[in-house]
Amino acid sequence: EGVVKLQQPKAQPRTDEGKKNFILKTPKGTRDYSPKQMAIRERVFNTIISCFKRHGAEVIDTPVFELKETLMGKYGEDSKLIYDLKDQGGELLSLRYDLTVPFARYLAMNKITNIKRYHIAKVYRRDNPAMTRGRYREFYQCDFDIAGHFDPMIPDAECLKIVHEILSMLQLGDFLIKVNDRRILNGVFAVCGIPDSLFHSTCSTVDKLNKATWEDVKNEMVGEKGLSPEAADRIGEYVRLHAGGLGLIEQLVQDPKLSQNKLAREGLGDMKLLFEYLTLFGIADKISFDLSLARGLDYYTGVIYEAVVLQPQNAHREEPANMGSVAGGGRYDELVGMFDPKGRKVPCVGVSIGIERLFSIMEQEVEASKEKIRTTETQxxxxxxxxxxxxxxxxxxxxxxxxxxxxxxxxxxxxxxxxxxxxxxxxxxxxxxxxxxxxxxxxxxxxxxxxxxxxxxxxxxxxxxxxxxxxxxx
Amino acid sequence: EGVVKLQQPKAQPRTDEGKKNFILKTPKGTRDYSPKQMAIRERVFNTIISCFKRHGAEVIDTPVFELKETLMGKYGEDSKLIYDLKDQGGELLSLRYDLTVPFARYLAMNKITNIKRYHIAKVYRRDNPAMTRGRYREFYQCDFDIAGHFDPMIPDAECLKIVHEILSMLQLGDFLIKVNDRRILNGVFAVCGIPDSLFHSTCSTVDKLNKATWEDVKNEMVGEKGLSPEAADRIGEYVRLHAGGLGLIEQLVQDPKLSQNKLAREGLGDMKLLFEYLTLFGIADKISFDLSLARGLDYYTGVIYEAVVLQPQNAHREEPANMGSVAGGGRYDELVGMFDPKGRKVPCVGVSIGIERLFSIMEQEVEASKEKIRTTETQxxxxxxxxxxxxxxxxxxxxxxxxxxxxxxxxxxxxxxxxxxxxxxxxxxxxxxxxxxxxxxxxxxxxxxxxxxxxxxxxxxxxxxxxxxxxxxx
Structure with missing residues (x-):
């Protein structure tokens, strides 16, 4: 074989044959799945789907593209990452950016006020791909959502139970689910003197705290986002509080400034209720109330959460080496109303499993274990x-x-x-x-x-x- | 409820609220799947997937879009139906039109010379939708293909066996699988004096014979495609021959003109072999050698086939009421070579199951039977x-x-x-x-x-x- 290699040097551009002179590749940020990768992917999917079904979810599907105006104004500054289709006559279309906005459109269009459904499908973001870490431009989302007018925090707690079940069953090692509430963040920002107009951009800066130091975060707040150093420091006092459970909630309920804020009070009350339910589910030890969690999408209105897998070799629990978010979600009570002609609201809460990250982790594990994966079932x-x-x-x-x-x-x-x-x-x-x-x-x-x-x-x-x-x- | 209806007239445009003044719909030619539709869809998918797995197929997946140049020049005049993405900087992309060209790209890119795989995914065509008959702009294809250098007609026969198994298991009523061969068509057209340059357009006219009368087809050949009336009549003598099996093959082998044509002889020889294998599989009675089958796509090089479900109430077998094609495919030995930098060929044969048609039929049956479909599995x-x-x-x-x-x-x-x-x-x-x-x-x-x-x-x-x-x- 050595001889053959010498005689056929690799990657020689062939200029003698014009029509073959194209690049043989998949588009940037995308990939094929080989049979072996599909076998691993099926395993992860089956675990997730069996969990969704165990919780009584129905399944729906929507088109891969939507009218452009359906997606407009739902994602804040992330909207620039939406793929548009070429105007070939007819409607202006865009590829879906997530499964949540199509779900809200589906509910409003069909006047559905009550559903528990999952949806597993590809979504599209013109992001900077980092494929080795499982970040692609085309990637799967596995969403579970509960829509309807219900008593507070019962569906929210079930979403967290689902994340807990899935991450436990996949046996990826230790994990942590961070929770926060948009209303608490709102209250914190308000008592720190941040104007409403800076809410979303301040959120996105705070959310970097898990990757950056407080100094860097403060510099961005003051230098780029236009906050005063004093306001930034006031925020810092809150968001740098050690994450915790009922104790931290009590501490904030007692906080003389925060307890004056109506939204914060509501948020803290619901957070307390949530932890009660999580305790009944027996999963409170994996959940951390974390004021620095401020994940991005504009449509969240209440509780938000994000699950991270902790590197098993890392013993320092206080500063877990973040392998990246593997699941996230929250409550979005206003989104369906944005689509309804009469503005009728359908409260929703849901979770999205970051299947690509999970898949990357599983793939590495299979590789390391030298497990031989069958790609057919032939008997x-x-x-x-x-x-x-x-x-x-x-x-x-x-x-x-x-x-x-x-x-x-x-x-x-x-x-x-x-x-x-x-x-x-x-x-x-x-x-x-x-x-x-x-x-x-x-x-x-x-x-x-x-x-x-x-x-x-x-x-x-x-x-x-x-x-x-x-x-x-x- | 009647009162409510009177008080709330439907579809009144609301001009008082500008921001809500958009159309709440899915893009033209697409649809959502409700939980009930998904349950039926899953049933059809499971039947098809279990058949593919029974035949030892692996599964792959490819991105929903490809580089535009990957798709260019593969579909003939159908290329105008391809969806392009907007040029937002970077590569020029198009949505996949079928799963066959991405499969060929995948083989060439990964230098795979031997694989049996299935692929179930959505494809996109800017066609005129006819949604009640199951024709959409976004629709699923379920493809099974065998790639590799093998002895003649063994994989081809297996593809037909698969179509037979799937249509039998779905119990949609009687069906017929028409087969023909591009080489036989080539030979027929050659001995009728049709120039090579008119091959594809004459094919697409001949293929209309199952819906139109011979008079109409002839008129199109002469009026639009520029054939002489005599050449059209000579074609008519062949393509209007009653469909059949080994008898028709023998008749054509004896045909003084056709037997002179090398391609036709090859095609007829392979057709005979195919019917021998189909007889061993016990399915020859559902297969009809039909010279008027001339389905479209440019990339076919050998045997082609198409399955139709016959309306059960229609007793006249000679003129089955065509419920439309529910599966189709054929041999494409040149397509992978078009992608390989050195032009290396990988012979392929495959079949695509028209899941949307099957799904429409199943949905109507469920509707008629008043069967209650569960959309969850809750115990x-x-x-x-x-x-x-x-x-x-x-x-x-x-x-x-x-x-x-x-x-x-x-x-x-x-x-x-x-x-x-x-x-x-x-x-x-x-x-x-x-x-x-x-x-x-x-x-x-x-x-x-x-x-x-x-x-x-x-x-x-x-x-x-x-x-x-x-x-x-x-």
Missing amino acids: VLVATPQKNFLDVKLKLISELWDSGIKAEMLYKKNPKLLNQLQYCEDTGIPLVAIVGEQELKDGVVKLRVVATREEVDVRRENLIEEIKRRTCQP | VLVATPQKNFLDVKLKLISELWDSGIKAEMLYKKNPKLLNQLQYCEDTGIPLVAIVGEQELKDGVVKLRVVATREEVDVRRENLIEEIKRRTCQP
């Missing part, structure tokens, strides 16, 4: 040592297929038996059904177990039952 | 007749979820028992786990069977086992 290879036995093989495999057996054969008239056995080794097929002249005469098929090389003659009429028995198929 | 509702029992319900439902039971509760602190039971009736939940003061004291849960209204006290520690037993979950 038996139909083989023969004989020449000119294609008709016999075709008849046999057809019988197997018609009985629900997963079967393959090589697409050769006269393959070597060794090649047929090798194919089973390579692809993990557990059984070989061998039929030669003798077997044909005796009315049997030789069933070979690939792992043990054990061979046994099975009467043709018992073959299907025997294969099902050996592959544990009902 | 048990956690309920209480008591006030202030939210904490008890939250603890119980949490236990159930953690044991893998699919459970719901109403998101109310104090719902009426009647409303809780009604919810089960509405959504098809089979069991209710009722816990009140007495049950709590006795350490039991009252398990109610919704269908029979039978109630039985189950000890709390046996509840999970009992629910699993009653819902047949292992």
Whole structure:
């Protein structure tokens, strides 16, 4: 093979053939999924979907693009990352940026006031891709949302329970779910003297605290966002409070300034209720009330949350090495009303599982464990040592297929038996059904177990039952 | 309700509120899937996927958009139906038009010379939508393809076996799979004196024969495509031959003109082989060799096929009322080579299942049968007749979820028992786990069977086992 490599230098641009002179690639920030990657992806999906179904969710689907105006004004400054379609006549369209705005549009359009649904689909963002860390321009979102007028914090607590269940089942190591509330943030900013007009941009700066130092965050507030140093320091006193649970909530309820703010009081009251429910669910120890959580999207109105996987080797719990957000969500009570012709509101709360990050982590784990992943489910290879036995093989495999057996054969008239056995080794097929002249005469098929090389003659009429028995198929 | 309708006239444009003055809709030619539609869709998908897996296929995925130049020059005149993305800086992108060209790009890019894969994903065509007949601008394709250098017609026959299996399992009524070969069409056109330059446009005219009369087709050939009336008549003699099997093949092999044409001879030889294999598979009776099948896409090079569902009430087999194509495909041996820098070819054959048509048919059948479709899998509702029992319900439902039971509760602190039971009736939940003061004291849960209204006290520690037993979950 070394010789071949010398003779065929790689990546030589071919200028002699004009029409072949294009770049063979997927668009920037996107990727193909190979069969092996799909097998891992299916595993993650199945865990997530089984959890959504366990909680009684229905499933919906919406188009990959929406009218441009449906998406406009919903994402704040992130709107610049939306992909538009070319104007080819007709409606102006954009690729969906998330699944939440299409969901709200769906509810308003169909006048649905009460639904619990999941939606797993690709969304599109013209972001700077960082593909090794699982950040793509085309990526899956797995969303679970509860819409309807209900008693406070019961659906919100269930969303957090779902995140807890999914991250536990995927066994990615320790994790933490940070929660906060837009109304508490609003109150904090108000008592610190930040004008409403700076709310969203101050939020996005505060949200950087998990990656940057307080100095850097303060510099951005003062230098770029136009806050006074004093206001920034006042914010700092709140958002740098150690994260916690009921204790921190009590501390803030007692805070002489914050307790004067109506929104903050509401938010803190609901946060207390939320922690009560989380305690009943037995998951409060993984949830951290964190004033520095201020995630971006404009449409959130109440509780917000974000889950991070902690690096297992990192022992310092206070400063977890952030492997990035793997789930996030919150309450958005106004979004549906923005679509309803009469402005009727449908309160919603939901969570989005960051499947690409989870998938990246799982992929690395599979790689490290050297686990061999099967990419097919084939139970038996139909083989023969004989020449000119294609008709016999075709008849046999057809019988197997018609009985629900997963079967393959090589697409050769006269393959070597060794090649047929090798194919089973390579692809993990557990059984070989061998039929030669003798077997044909005796009315049997030789069933070979690939792992043990054990061979046994099975009467043709018992073959299907025997294969099902050996592959544990009902 | 009649009064309400009178007071609230529908579709009144609201001019008093400017910002709400937009149209609440999905883009033209697209639709949402409701939970009920998704349930039917899942059913169809599961049938198709289990068939693909039975035949040992792997699965891949590719991005929804490709570089524009990847798609260019692959679809002939259909290229005008491709959706382009807006040039927002960077690469020029288009939405995929089918899954075949991305598959070929994937093979060439990854230097794969041998794969059997399926791919289920949405594709996009700026066509004139006819949504009642299942023709959309965004629609699913379910593709199965076999790539590699193999002995002739073995993979081709398997593709037809797959179509046969899927249409049989979906029980949509009688169906017919028409087959032809591009090389035979080529030969026919050549001996009729049609220049090569008119091959594709003549094909698309011939392909209309299943919907139009021969007179109309001839008129289009002569009037629009520029054929001489004599050439058109000569074509007519071939393409109007009654469809058939081995008999028709023999007839054409004996044809003094056609037998002189090398391509036609090759095509007829392979067609004969194909029918031999189809006979071994036991499916030849549903396959019809039909010279008038001349489906469109430029990239086909050998056998082509198309499956139609026949209206059951129509007894005249000769002229089946065409419910439209529900599957189609063929051999494309040159497409991968168009992407390979060295032009290396990977022969391919595949089939695409027209899921939207199948889905439309299934949906109408479900509608007609009045079958009640469940949209969730919830096994048990956690309920209480008591006030202030939210904490008890939250603890119980949490236990159930953690044991893998699919459970719901109403998101109310104090719902009426009647409303809780009604919810089960509405959504098809089979069991209710009722816990009140007495049950709590006795350490039991009252398990109610919704269908029979039978109630039985189950000890709390046996509840999970009992629910699993009653819902047949292992």
